[in-house]
Amino acid sequence: MTSNPDLTSLEHTSINEAVYRRLRDHLMRGDYAAGEVLGIQELANAFGTSAMPVREALRRLATQRAVEPMKSRSMQVPMISRERLEDIRRARVLIEGTVTAWAVEHITADELDILRGLASQIGQSLARADTIREGLEHNQRFHFFIYKTARSDSMLATIESLWLQSGPYLRATRQLMHSEERPISEFHAAIVDAIARGDAQAAQQAMANDVCWAFDKLWAAWPSQ
16 A cells, blocks of 8 residues: 555654644743753654654754754754843843733633633742742743734744743743742733733733843843953
């Protein structure tokens, strides 16, 4: 029995997309440290796949500035710098704040109920140190749910790229999640409240406060040069 070339192509596409999404989520959550080398074969072994879909995923991520090519054909997570930190912070505040304001105009009552549930899940997860990873996953879902309700595919792609570049900084601030000074739940409650009230300006400011908190803490803790 001969194989169907169209089906084979579809299977390869599905595997490539699955590997890309898995790597993307790892990078967004800060699972890889700044400067960490991502070997193609090591990732393929970890994901239980061949090297080809990993290589393709890393190429896509390189175009989004989430990883950088090395001479060995492996990829590296970009190093952290003060200039890059401030650049990403400013871009995220501007773009994510704007898209949150747009979401106010488009979100439905059912979507608002889902958003409230996501905000609640984050608070419960971050309240316990052993579920910090789970809390970060809920946080990612919360943010991107808002951005998707803005109904702008172009801006959503830009935000995804910014989150990919933010991964090393998120990892560097993970210990802040364990501190008593952790107003993340309050920020999310403020975002949901402003969206529910239809106050686009307040929603934009609440999102800016949420984005800035970890970046500003990392900036304040940066070693003097």
